[in-house]
Amino acid sequence: MATRVIPPRILRKLRYNTATKPLNSSHPPLSPSLSPSPCLLPAPLPSPAVLRPSAAASDDLSFRDVEKLFSSVSTTSLLRSSAVLHATAVEPMVDFGTWLLRSNLMHVHGIRDLILATVRNTFFDHFCAGEDAITTAASIRHLNRAGLRGMLVYGVEDANDNDACHRNFKGFLHTIDVSRSLPPSSVSFVIVKITAICPMSLLERMSDLLRWQHKDPCFSLPWKQDCFPIFSESSPLYHTSNKPEPLTPEEEKDLQLAIQRFHELCHKCVQVNIPLLVDAEHTSVQPAIDYFTYSSAILHNKGDNPIVFGTMQTYLKDAKERLLLAAEAADNMGIPMGFKLVRGAYMSSETKLAESLGYSSPIHDTIEDTHKCFNDCSSFMLEKVANGPGGLVLATHNVESGKLAAAKAHELGIGKVNHKLEFAQLHGMSEALSFGLSNAGFQVSKYMPFGPVETVMPYLLRRAEENRGMLAASGFDRQLMRKELGRRLKAAVF
Numbered sequence: 337m338a339t340r341v342i343p344p345r346i347l348r349k350l351r352y353n354t355a356t357k358p359l360n361s362s363h364p365p366l367s368p369s370l371s372p373s374p375c376l377l378p379a380p381l382p383s384p385a386v387l388r389p390s391a392a393a394s395d396d397l398s399f400r401d402v403e404k405l406f407s408s409v410s411t412t413s414l415l416r417s418s419a420v421l422h423a424t425a426v427e428p429m430v431d432f433g434t435w436l437l438r439s440n441l442m443h444v445h446g447i448r449d450l451i452l453a454t455v456r457n458t459f460f461d462h463f464c465a466g467e468d469a470i471t472t473a474a475s476i477r478h479l480n481r482a483g484l485r486g487m488l489v490y491g492v493e494d495a496n497d498n499d500a501c502h503r504n505f506k507g508f509l510h511t512i513d514v515s516r517s518l519p520p521s522s523v524s525f526v527i528v529k530i531t532a533i534c535p536m537s538l539l540e541r542m543s544d545l546l547r548w549q550h551k552d553p554c555f556s557l558p559w560k561q562d563c564f565p566i567f568s569e570s571s572p573l574y575h576t577s578n579k580p581e582p583l584t585p586e587e588e589k590d591l592q593l594a595i596q597r598f599h600e601l602c603h604k605c606v607q608v609n610i611p612l613l614v615d616a617e618h619t620s621v622q623p624a625i626d627y628f629t630y631s632s633a634i635l636h637n638k639g640d641n642p643i644v645f646g647t648m649q650t651y652l653k654d655a656k657e658r659l660l661l662a663a664e665a666a667d668n669m670g671i672p673m674g675f676k677l678v679r680g681a682y683m684s685s686e687t688k689l690a691e692s693l694g695y696s697s698p699i700h701d702t703i704e705d706t707h708k709c710f711n712d713c714s715s716f717m718l719e720k721v722a723n724g725p726g727g728l729v730l731a732t733h734n735v736e737s738g739k740l741a742a743a744k745a746h747e748l749g750i751g752k753v754n755h756k757l758e759f760a761q762l763h764g765m766s767e768a769l770s771f772g773l774s775n776a777g778f779q780v781s782k783y784m785p786f787g788p789v790e791t792v793m794p795y796l797l798r799r800a801e802e803n804r805g806m807l808a809a810s811g812f813d814r815q816l817m818r819k820e821l822g823r824r825l826k827a828a829v830f
């Protein structure tokens with residue numbers, strides 16, 4: 337049975353995450369002895385001597401050979417993952433689970449512990465990296481042995497005040513420390529959520545002010561630093577119907593604190609040479625998030641190696657125009673920019689908000705339009721990074737988008753060697769696509785939330801609610817897993 341690993345030669349060369357001096361000199365690797373998150377873990381390795389580089393990368397993204405696809409996954413992990421994915425595809429089960437976790441039963445001592453223990457051993461283990469640095473490190477090492485990398489996100493939610501922002505900030509700093517304690521390149525990105533380090537109300541106020549300035553370019557924003565364009569001509573501005581008041585001195589102080597937090601995270605990522613990827617959120621706060629991202633990219637992205645990456649949600653009608661404008665501005669300023677492309681996770685709430693204000697949804701009218709937008713943006717960015725600086729993360733579970741991008745990347749000569757492109761899927765989702773892309777010669781990461789179960793729970797609940805369609809759509813993966821389990825059973829019996 338072939339064992340996929342990242343060859344040490346490639347690990348040393350990976351640009352995203354390779355410092356000129358050893359990263360780990362003052363940080364001994366964390367003990368891998370504790371049990372990692374078991375989600376599709378590779379089968380135990382006999383001994384390091386047996387490790388060998390993955391077979392020569394094939395040009396095809398193929399799912400036909402399930403034995404090869406899941407070769408690094410133990411049967412126990414396959415069975416477990418298959419069971420969890422089946423459970424999350426059953427709507428009433430998800431409804432009951434989310435009701436239970438939000439119910440008063442969570443305040444009853446004993447019952448709460450029982451519920452948390454059940455969640456910990458099932459969904460948490462499947463979708464998350466671990467509760468602490470040690471279990472997370474072990475999960476990432478196991479992932480690396482399967483030829484994949486980790487994108488670490490401290491699983492916190494939106495913050496409403498400075499205390500919460502500061503606590504979350506410490507969590508993100510800790511994430512960078514955990515990442516740097518691991519072998520170089522085993523963590524591809526550290527994720528940050530601006531909504532967790534800047535109070536939500538301030539992000540809404542800043543977004544209002546930025547929208548108003550887009551309507552009226554003479555409207556002055558004294559706090560605004562250099563930034564790429566945040567809006568395009570077609571960007572909807574319905575969230576802001578009246579001219580907003582300027583930021584109060586207290587709000588300006590809070591903004592400075594939030595900027596300091598973000599700059600400290602950027603600075604630390606520059607030091608340890610791990611890129612920082614900013615997640616995208618609702619359109620009510622996204623202009624402010626883009627402002628944080630672009631103004632920091634101008635300060636921290638140097639050479640042709642972006643440290644700060646932004647996220648573009650291609651389900652938005654104006655996504656392509658905004659991407660072109662931001663990328664062009666970055667080029668003109670000589671700043672290497674990195675983008676993560678996603679379809680977007682807040683479809684229902686976006687549509688509801690627009691309707692409540694009497695406007696049409698900012699989301700593409702049909703899913704085909706969203707697919708086209710994702711694929712067009714992906715093609716545009718692939719050409720861009722193939723011919724110049726910058727980086728691209730294609731965060732998708734969509735097999736067609738994966739195939740199209742893989743074909744185009746091969747055509748352009750983008751693969752593991754030039755490190756411009758990372759494919760990414762959520763931990764515990766679309767394992768077949770992840771392994772398939774890795775076998776086809778690409779860098780692939782799993783997006784891995786970590787932190788204590790209680791802290792990560794609101795994050796998991798939101799994911800479960802917003803991504804209902806996605807969970808139900810895990811059928812392709814389940815089908816391939818069933819096929820491989822059947823094959824292994826037959827092989828064991830006959």
Ligand SMILES: Cc1cc2nc3c(=O)[nH]c(=O)nc-3n(C[C@H](O)[C@H](O)[C@H](O)COP(=O)(O)OP(=O)(O)OC[C@H]3O[C@@H](n4cnc5c(N)ncnc54)[C@H](O)[C@@H]3O)c2cc1C
Pocket residue numbers: 614615616617647649651678679680681682683699700701702703704705706731732733734760761762782783803805806809
């Ligand atoms: C690594 C990673 C990071 C992510 N980070 C973010 C992030 O920062 N911000 C964020 O918002 N999301 C993020 N997501 C979630 C992502 O936006 C999607 O919700 C999710 O990945 C499903 O899209 P897909 O590309 O996998 O495609 P598919 O599996 O094809 O899913 C398509 C989904 O798009 C929805 N959809 C979109 N447009 C339409 C439309 N016009 N009509 C009908 N349905 C439509 C449908 O609900 C459908 O379920 C991330 C996902 C991954 C894998």
